[in-house]
Amino acid sequence: MKLWILRHGEAEPRANTDAERRLTPHGREQVLHSAARLLGQPLQAILASPYVRAQQTAALVHDTLGFADPVQTVSWLTPDSDVRQVIGEIERLGLEHVLLVSHQPLVGTLVGMLEHGHGQQPAPMTTASLAELEGEWPLAGLMTLHAINSPD
Numbered sequence: 001m002k003l004w005i006l007r008h009g010e011a012e013p014r015a016n017t018d019a020e021r022r023l024t025p026h027g028r029e030q031v032l033h034s035a036a037r038l039l040g041q042p043l044q045a046i047l048a049s050p051y052v053r054a055q056q057t058a059a060l061v062h063d064t065l066g067f068a069d070p071v072q073t074v075s076w077l078t079p080d081s082d083v084r085q086v087i088g089e090i091e092r093l094g095l096e097h098v099l100l101v102s103h104q105p106l107v108g109t110l111v112g113m114l115e116h117g118h119g120q121q122p123a124p125m126t127t128a129s130l131a132e133l134e135g136e137w138p139l140a141g142l143m144t145l146h147a148i149n150s151p152d
Contacts, residue, residue: 117141
């Protein structure tokens with residue numbers, strides 16, 4: 001299984017709620033840079049947090065790749081989602097090549113958990129950072145982190 005984890009691009013600092021924060025123009029540029037790294041990858045699904053900035057990020061990636069299937073919005077990819085629940089949901093998908101679009105602190109903790117088997121070493125995921133992991137199963141400590149690419 002190959003798993004890509006993308007943190008949303010830079011977002012505006014304020015909105016009525018955290019979930020409503022939108023990407024800035026710079027954030028859109030960051031996402032396009034990261035999306036280019038996914039060109040040619042055999043993605044089967046793009047899953048995104050319901051928050052506006054993650055939805056915008058996923059839509060930019062979707063359009064850049066010319067991805068055929070719609071972005072799937074899932075409630076378990078919000079900033080404070082439980083990492084173990086997320087891993088279970090990924091496993092239940094039964095897919096081999098998946099992109100997740102979400103937020104800190106979830107993305108850093110998720111990468112650290114999949115690589116090290118615990119949440120004590122979260123990955124440094126700046127805005128629009130893209131982590132690439134590979135392994136037989138999406139299980140804590142059993143995936144190999146190949147790279148974290150940041151657009152800045």
